[in-house]
Amino acid sequence: EPEVTQTPSHQVTQMGQEVILRCVPISNHLYFYWYRQILGQKVEFLVSFYNNEISEKSEIFDDQFSVERPDGSNFTLKIRSTKLEDSAMYFCASSDAEGSTEAFFGQGTRLTVV
Amino acid sequence: SQQGEEDPQALSIQEGENATMNCSYKTSINNLQWYRQNSGRGLVHLILIRSNEREKHSGRLRVTLDTSKKSSSLLITASRAADTASYFCALVTHYKLSFGAGTTVTVRA
Numbered sequence: 235e236p237e238v239t240q241t242p243s244h245q246v247t248q249m250g251q252e253v254i255l256r257c258v259p260i261s262n263h264l265y266f267y268w269y270r271q272i273l274g275q276k277v278e279f280l281v282s283f284y285n286n287e288i289s290e291k292s293e294i295f296d297d298q299f300s301v302e303r304p305d306g307s308n309f310t311l312k313i314r315s316t317k318l319e320d321s322a323m324y325f326c327a328s329s330d331a332e333g334s335t336e337a338f339f340g341q342g343t344r345l346t347v348v
Numbered sequence: 349s350q351q352g353e354e355d356p357q358a359l360s361i362q363e364g365e366n367a368t369m370n371c372s373y374k375t376s377i378n379n380l381q382w383y384r385q386n387s388g389r390g391l392v393h394l395i396l397i398r399s400n401e402r403e404k405h406s407g408r409l410r411v412t413l414d415t416s417k418k419s420s421s422l423l424i425t426a427s428r429a430a431d432t433a434s435y436f437c438a439l440v441t442h443y444k445l446s447f448g449a450g451t452t453v454t455v456r457a
């Protein structure tokens with residue numbers, strides 16, 4: 235069964251460092267998303283991406299964040315200068331249509347900023 | 349607010365019992381989806397109900413949608429220990445899913 239894969243599963247980084255979280259969406263999907271979940275809190279939308287550009291982003295997704303689809307398979311989230319409050323689980327998701335069908339989520343990357 | 353609000357926050361039931369959780373929302377929706385999250389894991393899609401549908405079934409899951417009351421319910425029948433998880437409703441608006449805080453369900457053996 236096709237699945238969304240995320241690497242690494244756990245990343246520890248020093249405050250102020252740049253991190254890149256990687257995702258391989260399902261191959262025939264066209265819509266890509268990043269969500270985050272701070273421990274014990276709800277899942278929050280960060281950004282959606284379609285046709286090589288951002289479709290929508292939340293107020294969390296400030297200038298420190300960027301997304302890229304560098305090739306035909308990967309979808310990355312970069313945090314330029316990490317803060318302690320960026321510590322969270324980051325989930326990548328993909329879907330074949332804009333919200334009208336289910337989204338498939340990866341298992342997440344646990345980011346710990348120390 | 350574009351997210352749903354689940355109720356109750358937590359639910360503890362005996363194996364074999366039914367579990368019901370509700371989601372209320374305030375905006376117009378294209379469809380509403382329910383997801384499950386096992387502790388520390390990714391979200392798994394359970395069921396999608398469109399705004400013109402009133403009820404939908406999938407295995408032991410039954411979802412209802414009342415657009416006049418802006419509410420949805422998820423019923424898990426004959427619960428099993430493996431159903432222990434957090435359940436979220438997600439509102440679908442344009443390019444994103446908006447999740448509520450979820451209902452944590454514990455099924456006791």
